[in-house]
Amino acid sequence: MLGTRNRAAFPRVPPMGWDVRAGLCGHGVVARRVRLLRRKSGVRSRRSRPLRRVALALPLGAFLCSATVGANAASTDATLSALSLKDRDGATVAVSPAFDAAVTSYTADAPARVARITVEATKSDDGAEVVHLDGDDQTLTDADAVAEHFQVDLEAGANTIKVKVTAEDTINTTTYTVVVTRAVPMASADALLSNLDESDDSGIVAGTPVDSSTAAPVAAIGFQTGSGERGYNLTSVKVVLANAAASDGVRVRIFNARSNGNPYYSLYTLANPTISDGTLTFTAPASATLQNGTRYFVMFDSTASGAGNDYEIRGTESESLNSQAVGWSMNTDRHVGKKPGTLFWQTHDEVPLVEISGDALVRANDANLTALSIEDGNSRFRTGYSPRFDPSMTSYTSAAATQIDQITIDATPANADGAEVAYLDGDEQLLTDADADTEGFQVDLEVGANTIGVRVTAENGTTTRTYTLVVTREASRVSADALASNLDEHFSKRLYIGNLEPGKTLRAQALGFETGGNEAGYVLTSVKILIWEITHSAGTRVR
Structure with missing residues (x-):
């Protein structure tokens, strides 16, 4: 029987999924709903028809009750339980004041080296949603979506970061604001x-x-x-x-x-x-x-x-x-x-x-050389220079034997099709090729230091770079009035004279020569030789 006197016929535990609050879904409510339906339909309340009405009233009562109370109510909690900032190394950047869920405004200072900061916002209720906004309430994009938490790039000066929490009920919201002031960097943005x-x-x-x-x-x-x-x-x-x-x-x-x-x-x-x-x-x-x-x-x-x-x-x-x-x-x-x-x-x-x-x-301002070589024109010699060539190095030195009176310079610009090469003397005056018919650029050498500049002008016509080579030519050992001499020839072999080891035969060296056709003959004044090594007891004799 359905009625207030038959409450025992209904279970005291609500059906699965129902959240029955006291006074909201009681059996009396259902009974009142049935009587209301009877009045609206014009049916009189007669005890002879209870079972027929129960079949209709029960499901209607259940429907009306579910519409009233339904499932669990959504949370209204729109707070954070924690809010912290971390720098690139994971160190904490302190916020002021210390975090309190009830406080929504904070400040923080970051050194210039912290160009990106990590915002760690922990919501109090798992059903809430968190979004990050800039100072104009525009949604921020995570600067590194792969990294944990939310990353924000910082400009020099004040950076406003807002953390907006929306409760599960989608109605209640709380916005926490942090102004992070980053120190002005000393590092230039375009530095290499x-x-x-x-x-x-x-x-x-x-x-x-x-x-x-x-x-x-x-x-x-x-x-x-x-x-x-x-x-x-x-x-x-x-x-x-x-x-x-x-x-x-x-x-x-x-x-x-x-x-x-x-x-x-x-x-x-x-x-x-x-x-x-x-x-x-x-x-x-x-x-x-x-x-x-x-x-x-x-x-x-x-x-x-x-x-x-x-x-x-x-x-x-x-x-x-x-x-x-x-x-x-x-x-x-x-x-x-x-x-x-x-x-x-x-x-x-x-x-x-x-x-x-x-x-x-770039091509237009490239005034570098990629190679620089020196030849002395003698098949037995190659005049080198020091240090070894480096396109970034512009100063070199070289030594030439006295018989080398001319060298050939080959300079290869990095922009071979656009750059121009000119050769200068020590006074930065243009040199003339000493032998225009020979490949490369020929420079005559004086005895002593010879300064040669290789100036490269880039394709833009304004950028220049000069490589400087100082070639020191040895002075001649030969006297100007010598009757015969080979002292300036390349030294390539040593001739030993004397008793090198006890019991060994003494060695002697001789060099033949022939005089000229002067009718009266010649007066011999001296003989000059080049000694490489000598001992104090060698007893040197020249005859």
Whole structure:
């Protein structure tokens, strides 16, 4: 029977999936719903028809009750249980004030090296949704969707990051705002290589300290250039100095590398600014270039002599970079020696804070040579030069025997179809080819030093680069009035004279000659010979 007097006929436990609250879905409610339906349909309440109405009223009552209470109610919780920031190394960036779910506004400071920050927002209710917005309430995109949590790139200055939490009921929301102020970077955005914004946590000494009159530490940091097709222009090197003064003889140079990875030859000496503590820019010579995919060093030393002429290059233990052109890299340790030309280098973990600036060479401004050769015109000789050719190196020396009075120079520009090559003397005046009919460019040599410039003008007509070669021709050993001489011929064999070993036969050497046709004959004044090695008891005799 359906009615208030028959409540025991209904189960006390609601059907599966129902959430029956007291007074919302009781049996009396169902009974009232049945009586209401009867009145609306015009059917009188008669006890003779209870079973027929029960069959109809029960499902209708169930439907009406479900529409009223339904399943579990959605959560209204739109708060966070935690909010934190992390830098690129996973270190916490403190927010102020300390996080409290009821507080929605925060600030944080980040050093310049933190160009990206991780936002870790933990919602209090699993059913809530979290989105990240910028200061204009526009949806932010995760800067690194692969990394855990949400990544935001930071500009220098104030960066507004909003974390909007929407409750499960989709009605209640809470927005937490964090303003992250990133320090202005020292590193140039277009630098080829820079770590200037890394932590300044060490000092690297160069020069001669007060407590040492002989040691003169030299510090060098290696770097690798990128894959630019024609290499790179070098414009400047920026460093951070401490305890530095003009009297310390601060010098910054670029070295190439030996095959063993150590510094080798100096390529460029960079112009010193007014020396002081702080960040200084050292300017490279005009048209200084670096080859692609090549290892070089920035070298720090002192030109001053005497104890107390030392200074510090500020350094870091961080291996991170703040700016990095494609393919460029910096050594994770530095070289330290007692002088620039040393063969003995030690490595240390701290590296200088340094920035290398320039740009990629293009065809129009490429004034490099790819090859430079010298021939002396004698099949028995090949005049070489030192050091070995490097397109980045512009100064070379060579020695020529006295009988070499002319050399042939072949210079091959990197832009063979667009660049032009001219040859200059020591006064930068154009030289004339001494033998225009012979391949290459011929230059006559005087006795002593001969300065020859090979100037390359790039396709743009304005960029130039001059390779300088100093060829020193030996003076003649032959007297101007000698009757006969071969002293200037190439020395290729030694002739031994004397008793080389006890019991051995004494050796003698003789050279025949024939006099000329002077009717009265000749007066002999002297004979000159070239002795390679002699002992004090040799008893040298010339007859």
